[in-house]
Structures are given as C-alpha cells and as structure tokens.
Amino acid sequence: MKRRDFISILGAGAAVASTPALGNSWFDSFHKNVQAQPWMNAFKTVNQESFNSTAVGIRGKMPTDLRGNLYRNGPARHEIGDFRYKHWFAGDGMVQSYQFTDVGIQHQAKMIETKKYVAERQQGRALYSGFASTPPNPAPVTSPDSVNVANISVLPHNGKLFALWEAGSPWEMDPDTLETKGLHAYSRETRGLPFSAHPRVEPDGTIWNFGYASAAKKLIFWHINATGVLVKVGAVPCDPISMPHDFLVTEKHIAIMISPFHYEGGSDNFLDAHQWHPDQLTKLLVIDKHDFGNPRWFELPAQWVFHFSNAYEENNVIHFEGARAPDPLEMTERIPALMQGTVDRGHGESRLFHYQIDLNKGRASEVALFGPELQSEFPAVDPRVSCRRHHRTVMMTTDRNQPPASHPMLNAVSVYDDRKSDIDTFVYPDSHMPEEHLFIPAPNSQPETQGWVVGTAVNYKKQRTELSVFDIRGVSDGPIYTAELPYMLPLGLHGKFVQSS
Amino acid sequence: MSARLENVMNQIIDNAKTILKMSIVTAALCLSQTAKSDALTININKVSESSGSIMIAIIANEEQFKNKAASTASAIVPAAQGSTSITFHNLNAGEYGVQVMHDINGNGELDANLVGMPTEPWGFSNDAAGSFGPPKWGQVKFKLASDISIDVNLND
Numbered sequence: 001m002k003r004r005d006f007i008s009i010l011g012a013g014a015a016v017a018s019t020p021a022l023g024n025s026w027f028d029s030f031h032k033n034v035q036a037q038p039w040m041n042a043f044k045t046v047n048q049e050s051f052n053s054t055a056v057g058i059r060g061k062m063p064t065d066l067r068g069n070l071y072r073n074g075p076a077r078h079e080i081g082d083f084r085y086k087h088w089f090a091g092d093g094m095v096q097s098y099q100f101t102d103v104g105i106q107h108q109a110k111m112i113e114t115k116k117y118v119a120e121r122q123q124g125r126a127l128y129s130g131f132a133s134t135p136p137n138p139a140p141v142t143s144p145d146s147v148n149v150a151n152i153s154v155l156p157h158n159g160k161l162f163a164l165w166e167a168g169s170p171w172e173m174d175p176d177t178l179e180t181k182g183l184h185a186y187s188r189e190t191r192g193l194p195f196s197a198h199p200r201v202e203p204d205g206t207i208w209n210f211g212y213a214s215a216a217k218k219l220i221f222w223h224i225n226a227t228g229v230l231v232k233v234g235a236v237p238c239d240p241i242s243m244p245h246d247f248l249v250t251e252k253h254i255a256i257m258i259s260p261f262h263y264e265g266g267s268d269n270f271l272d273a274h275q276w277h278p279d280q281l282t283k284l285l286v287i288d289k290h291d292f293g294n295p296r297w298f299e300l301p302a303q304w305v306f307h308f309s310n311a312y313e314e315n316n317v318i319h320f321e322g323a324r325a326p327d328p329l330e331m332t333e334r335i336p337a338l339m340q341g342t343v344d345r346g347h348g349e350s351r352l353f354h355y356q357i358d359l360n361k362g363r364a365s366e367v368a369l370f371g372p373e374l375q376s377e378f379p380a381v382d383p384r385v386s387c388r389r390h391h392r393t394v395m396m397t398t399d400r401n402q403p404p405a406s407h408p409m410l411n412a413v414s415v416y417d418d419r420k421s422d423i424d425t426f427v428y429p430d431s432h433m434p435e436e437h438l439f440i441p442a443p444n445s446q447p448e449t450q451g452w453v454v455g456t457a458v459n460y461k462k463q464r465t466e467l468s469v470f471d472i473r474g475v476s477d478g479p480i481y482t483a484e485l486p487y488m489l490p491l492g493l494h495g496k497f498v499q500s501s
Numbered sequence: 502m503s504a505r506l507e508n509v510m511n512q513i514i515d516n517a518k519t520i521l522k523m524s525i526v527t528a529a530l531c532l533s534q535t536a537k538s539d540a541l542t543i544n545i546n547k548v549s550e551s552s553g554s555i556m557i558a559i560i561a562n563e564e565q566f567k568n569k570a571a572s573t574a575s576a577i578v579p580a581a582q583g584s585t586s587i588t589f590h591n592l593n594a595g596e597y598g599v600q601v602m603h604d605i606n607g608n609g610e611l612d613a614n615l616v617g618m619p620t621e622p623w624g625f626s627n628d629a630a631g632s633f634g635p636p637k638w639g640q641v642k643f644k645l646a647s648d649i650s651i652d653v654n655l656n657d
Contacts, residue, residue: 129632140630142656143618188605189612191620213616220615235615 026133026340027084033341039407040341042433042458042491045079046094046111050178055098055105055467057484062100065443066452066469068499069175070098071154072435073163074492077111078339080126083135087271088335088491090130092117093151095163095178096489098456098467100500105467105483112150112163112171113180132271132336144168145183145192152197153494157207158228164197166211166245175498186222186230193220193233197494198307200249202387208249208289210256214263214273217241219285221254221292234292238285240264243274248311248320249289249387255311255318255357258283259304261328276328278302284357284364286318298357298364304328306350309379312389318357321369321393323350323377343408352376352395352416369416370423373400377410378436378494384447392417392448392472394439397425406430409491413437413455415475426475431461433491439472440497452480454497463488538591542650544584545601549622549657551582553605559589560598563638573597580605598641599626601653622655630656 034040075091078084085091096109111117119139120127126135128147141147148168155162155170162170162184169192172181185191194211201207205226212219217239223231240262247256260280267273284298304325311320330348337343352369370376375398381390396410405411413434414425428434437455445451453470465488468479545555559574560566578587580603602611603622612620626643629636643651 138632140632140636142630188620190614192618193614193616216616218616233615 024082024084026086027079027082029340029342030084037341039409039433039460041460041463041488042407042409043078043088043339044490045084045091046076046490047079049111051096051107051109051485051487051489053107053486055107055483055485057464057466058104058482060469060479060481062104062469062481063442063452066440066454067100067102068440068497069100069156070438070454070456070467070495070497071156071161071175072096072098072456072492072495073112073150073152073154074435074490074494075149075151076109076490076492077117078490080120080135081124083126084339085130085133086336086339087130087132088339089151089331090132090149091151091490092149093163093165094489094492095150095154095161095173096492096495097175097178107485108178109489110178110180112173114148114150114171115145115183116147116149129268132269134268143192144194148183151493154496155199155201155207156496156498157201158205158226160228164195164199166196166198167194168192170195186224186228186233190230190233195220195222196245196247198246200247200387201383202249203384208254208387210244210247210254212238212241212244214241214243214270215265217263219244219256221287223292232292236285236287236292236295245306246308248308248318250311250313250318251387252289252313253286253318253359254289254292255284255286255320257300257305257322258285259328260302261304271332274328276332278327286357286359296359296362298362300355300364300366302327304330306331307377307379309352309393309395310381310386310388310390312385312387314389316359318355318359320355321352321379322355323379323395324353324366324368325350338408348375348377350375350377352379352393354418374398374423375400375410376414380436380438382439382441382448382451384441390448391419392439394437394453394472396434396437397423399425399427402427407433407460409433413453413470413475415453415472424474424476426470426478428457429459432457432459432466434458435492436494437470438495438497440499443499456492456495458488458491459484460488465489539594539645540588540590540648541592541597541645542586542588542648543599543601543626544586544650544652545624545655546584546652547622547624547655547657548580548582548585548603549655550605551580553580553603553607554578555580555585555587556602556604557587558600559592560600560641561595566598566638566641577604592645594646595644596642597626597645598638598643599651599653600641601625601655603655622657624653624655626651626653628652628654 076094077092093112099106127139145168150163150171161175172184199209207224209222260277282300305322309321379395397414412427434457442450469481558572561573564570629640
C-alpha cells in the first residue's frame with residue numbers, strides 16, 4: 001500500500017483557502033451588494049434544514065403522462081455564522097424532489113447530513129477547508145469524505161437515490177423522505193474512491209463513472225450493473241492530471257478530457273493547487289469500455305469543458321458535443337466574484353462544440369456549432385439514447401445578440417437538433433435565472449420524438465423558485481405548465497427525473 | 502507530512518506483522534521493564550465490526566513515531582464491535598503515543614483502495630489527526646506518570 005498517496009489525496013480531495021479573513025470579506029461584500037443587485041438572492045444561504053410544500057401559482061396543464069419525481073441537488077448553505085464561502089461549489093448540498101402527481105407538484109428539500117454538515121451544525125461554526133476557502137481555526141481533514149459536501153448532482157438507481165460530489169463517495173438518501181442514510185460503498189475495497197457527479201447511465205440501467213485522484217495522478221473508472229452491483233473498478237495513470245468534471249461513454253469506449261489546468265500542488269487550496277497552461281494541449285484519453293484497457297491519447301488545443309452532452313460511435317469515430325470554454329476562468333475568477341457580487345453582468349464563454357475522435361486516423365478534431373454570440377451550458381439528451389447516437393440536445397443558453405438580462409447567468413433554454421440548422425429557444429423573463437433543464441421522454445414514444453423539457457428557475461425578483469414544462473417539439477412556444485414554490489431556493493446544479501412506471 | 506504518516510502506518514503494519522509471526526495474540530501484554538512501572542489501559546472505540554484484529558503499537562519518542570526505531574510495545578487483540586480494551590503493564594513513566602489499526606479481514610495489513618487510501622480504520626492517541634497529512638508527535642504524545650486509561654477513537 002502506498003500511504004504517501006493516501007496522505008496526498010487528503011490534500012487533494014479537500015481544499016483549503018488562503019486566509020481566514022477572506023471568508024469574512026466575502027460575507028461583508030455579499031450582504032452589502034445584494035441590496036443593489038437582487039439577482040444575488042439566488043446565491044443567498046439556506047439556514048433551515050428542510051422545506052416542504054405544495055406548489056402554487058399553477059399556469060397551464062400538467063401532461064397526464066408526465067408523472068414521477070424530479071430530483072435536484074446543489075450547494076445551499078453558503079454561510080455559517082458570518083463565514084461565507086468564496087465559491088459557489090463549496091456550499092453544503094441540499095437535495096430536492098418535485099413530485100409530479102395528479103393534483104400538482106409536491107416539493108420537498110432537505111440539507112444532506114454529511115459528516116461535515118453534522119459536525120459543523122454541532123459546533124455552530126465552519127470547521128473545514130472547502131473548495132476554495134478556509135474558516136478560522138480549521139479542524140483536520142482526515143479523508144476526502146470528511147469534507148464531502150454531496151452538492152453537485154443526484155443518481156437515482158434501482159430504487160435508491162444517491163447525492164453526488166466528485167472527489168469522494170456517493171451519499172445514499174431515502175428517495176421518499178430525502179433523509180440521509182449514509183456514505184455508500186460499492187465494496188469494502190472501493191471505500192472512499194472518487195465517484196464523479198456525472199455518471200453515464202445506459203438505457204438498461206448500467207452505470208459507468210469515473211473519478212480523479214489528483215495527488216495520486218490516477219483516473220478511476222467504474223462499471224456498475226443495473227442492480228447496483230460493482231462489476232469492475234480500475235485505475236489509469238494520468239500525469240499531469242486536471243479536475244475533469246464530466247466524461248463520455250459510447251457503445252465501445254470511454255473518453256475523458258484532461259485540460260491543461262494541471263494539479264501541481266504547492267497550495268493548501270485545492271483550486272489554487274491547479275495551474276492553467278494556455279500554451280499546452282488538452283489531452284483526450286480513450287480506453288476500451290469492457291476492461292478499461294488499451295489507453296490511447298489524443299490532442300486538442302487548450303480549453304476547458306465542464307459538461308458534455310452524450311457520445312456515440314460511427315465507423316470507429318467517436319462523436320460528442322461539449323460546452324467548450326477557452327479557459328477555466330469562469331471557475332477560477334468569475335464565480336468567486338459572483339459570490340460576493342462584484343461581477344458585472346458579463347457572460348461566461350462556453351459554447352457548444354462538436355468533437356470527433358477518429359480511432360482509425362489517431363486524431364481528434366473540434367468544430368464550433370454556433371458563433372460566439374450563443375453561450376451554452378448544461379447540455380442534456382433523451383436518456384433513452386444515452387451512450388448511443390443522439391440528435392437532440394437540450395441546453396441552457398444566452399444569445400448575446402439579444403438585450404442582456406439583468407443577472408449574470410444564462411437566461412434561456414434551447415433545443416438543438418443536429419438535423420436542423422436552427423435552434424429552438426425560449427428566453428425566460430428578466431426576473432428569472434433558469435437552472436438545468438432535462439429531456440423527459442413521453443412514455444411509449446420513439447426516442448427523441450416526443451416528450452418534455454422540464455426545468456426550474458429562480459425568480460429572484462419575486463423570491464420564488466418555479467418549475468416549467470415545455471413540449472420538446474416547441475420550447476419557443478413557452479411552457480405548457482408552470483408551478484411556483486412558496487419560497488426561493490438557492491441556484492442549484494444538476495438533477496435527474498425518475499418517471500413513474 | 503505525507504512521508505510521516507506513511508512511516509507511522511508502516512510501523513503499525515510492521516509491528517503487527519512481527520507479532521503475527523510470533524503468534525502472540527493476547528488481550529493483555531506484559532512487558533518486562535526496569536525501574537518503576539505503570540499500567541496503560543487503552544480503550545479503543547468506534548470499532549465498526551467484530552471481525553479481524555485490532556493492532557496496537559506503543560511508541561515512546563519521535564524517533565519511533567517517525568519509524569526510525571522499533572516501537573516500545575505492541576499487541577494484537579481480537580476485534581469486538583463497539584469498544585475493545587487492552588492494558589499494557591510495566592511501562593516506565595514517561596511520554597508515550599499510541600497507534601491503532603483495525604485489520605478487519607485479518608490479512609495482517611492495513612488495506613488500501615486504488616489510490617492508496619486506507620479502507621480499514623485507524624487512530625492515534627489524543628485522537629490526533631493531521632490536516633492533509635499525519636498528526637505531529639506533539640499531538641499524539643501524552644504523559645504516563647501513574648496507571649492511566651486513555652481512549653482512541655478509530656477513524657472510519
């Protein structure tokens with residue numbers, strides 16, 4: 001056993017910040033600036049354990065065959081006392097469920113009772129270094145899971161529900177009550193291994209996932225069957241290593257992008273332990289899906305991608321789309337500024353690219369699908385074509401040729417179909433900050449034909465969170481159904497929809 | 502930092518292996534020491550399950566802590582879910598530290614996952630823990646001047 005790696009990953013999985021005073025300055029700045037910039041309410045901290053309500057303000061009619069549960073996750077507790085996290089990604093996770101019933105939407109939300117959350121609640125103060133800040137007198141971090149905030153996404157699987165972080169284990173939640181059940185291990189041997197927040201789930205329920213171990217300079221790959229049993233886990237050396245947030249799975253291969261945002265250590269702060277090298281290449285690793293073997297590396301220009309849509313293969317060429325940014329400044333600079341309200345209403349830089357990895361010719365290529373005016377993020381596809389040929393991508397967008405919103409986030413939802421030249425877009429009212437939207441298939445329909453786009457939005461002017469349902473065939477017609485919670489929840493990250501059978 | 506816990510963990514394992522070879526499995530280990538002696542009782546808490554063994558090493562100085570010298574005493578006891586106690590008799594008065602690991606599957610090693618992180622529980626006296634690395638000797642050590650009892654809570 002290499003204990004050096006163990007110690008290193010303690011440093012890698014957790015993160016420390018620069019100075020304790022920084023946290024307080026973020027607190028002061030946020031509370032000063034929120035008065036003049038109401039959009040900042042979307043980044044206000046949650047100070048209660050749970051929410052429960054029946055949605056009100058119904059407009060339109062919920063489709064009779066759209067039933068099930070939209071589970072969502074995201075950072076919700078951004079402050080403890082007068083200590084505010086510097087980064088959106090640092091806040092403690094809160095899991096939500098929007099239950100679609102015959103009588104409307106029933107909503108509940110609960111803070112995820114991670115070890116960190118429970119310990120900090122007991123002591124009434126921030127105890128641990130987070131993604132990018134350190135509270136005064138921090139307590140020791142003994143493992144990545146001791147600071148696992150479970151705040152990125154959810155994985156409903158085989159009747160179970162997991163809240164996902166990316167540097168540690170999944171947290172198992174009760175899918176009905178949202179009570180936290182505990183850390184989940186697929187086996188004793190895999191306890192504590194990183195399990196990313198973007199697993200790829202095939203239509204038959206097979207799960208593929210990855211994890212990154214920064215200091216150990218390894219990528220971990222997971223194969224779990226439809227009943228939740230671990231089939232295989234493997235490690236592939238990756239030096240230098242970045243902090244990949246998403247990956248790709250086709251019928252035969254797994255692909256992952258390693259941007260030149262390299263983990264180099266030298267800082268207690270996880271984010272600052274990475275260095276951006278714009279003069280270096282982005283690497284793409286492709287391995288065989290069945291045994292995680294046969295590693296092949298491909299190259300692209302320096303870039304940063306948080307999210308990919310989906311991947312498939314044709315004639316030994318891997319295809320996928322990704323929301324490509326020229327650099328990771330959105331994460332390193334813009335979000336910390338946004339968390340204290342010093343960002344202006346500028347935009348991020350990500351836009352949708354189509355990528356090809358030609359396994360015959362041994363090269364990768366990329367092409368922008370839209371001009372720089374169309375900013376895109378959170379691409380999603382029909383879950384029935386996961387890891388297979390897809391045509392339609394639902395994504396959040398901002399069209400810079402249109403009048404800017406009065407908030408700094410994306411303001412529209414679009415459907416892109418690679419068989420058409422145009423995209424179909426609905427621009428939310430200026431009071432709304434939309435969150436990720438998903439493609440929910442209509443029961444018994446052919447893949448990518450009929451279904452709905454379902455997503456939430458923070459109406460920061462009215463201080464309400466809203467849910468909207470669109471027909472996939474015409475999002476520009478506006479929502480066919482909207483419901484409003486009697487409260488506003490902080491802007492979240494990702495979700496999954498479990499359809500009633 | 503990293504090297505230190507690595508050494509400490511290696512020392513626990515080395516001690517445990519040595520004792521395994523000697524086939525000493527006992528709940529109370531008596532060691533002959535010169536001069537005045539005291540008894541040290543260690544209550545090992547948060548033992549997650551009754552399988553395997555608990556391995557304990559008594560260290561007396563920073564040299565031992567850094568694995569540059571053999572530990573003063575060590576023992577292996579069967580694991581019992583909840584708490585397990587062991588008493589070391591005839592220890593000289595002085596400074597000591599305690600390192601503990603739970604060898605759940607009884608293979609004589611502290612198992613690790615694919616990135617080298619222990620998958621079996623471990624702990625130190627004073628419940629010492631380092632941030633992003635092992636604790637310091639100063640956090641682990643305590644004074645033995647009479648018969649005393651200490652708690653070690655295992656990390657899991």
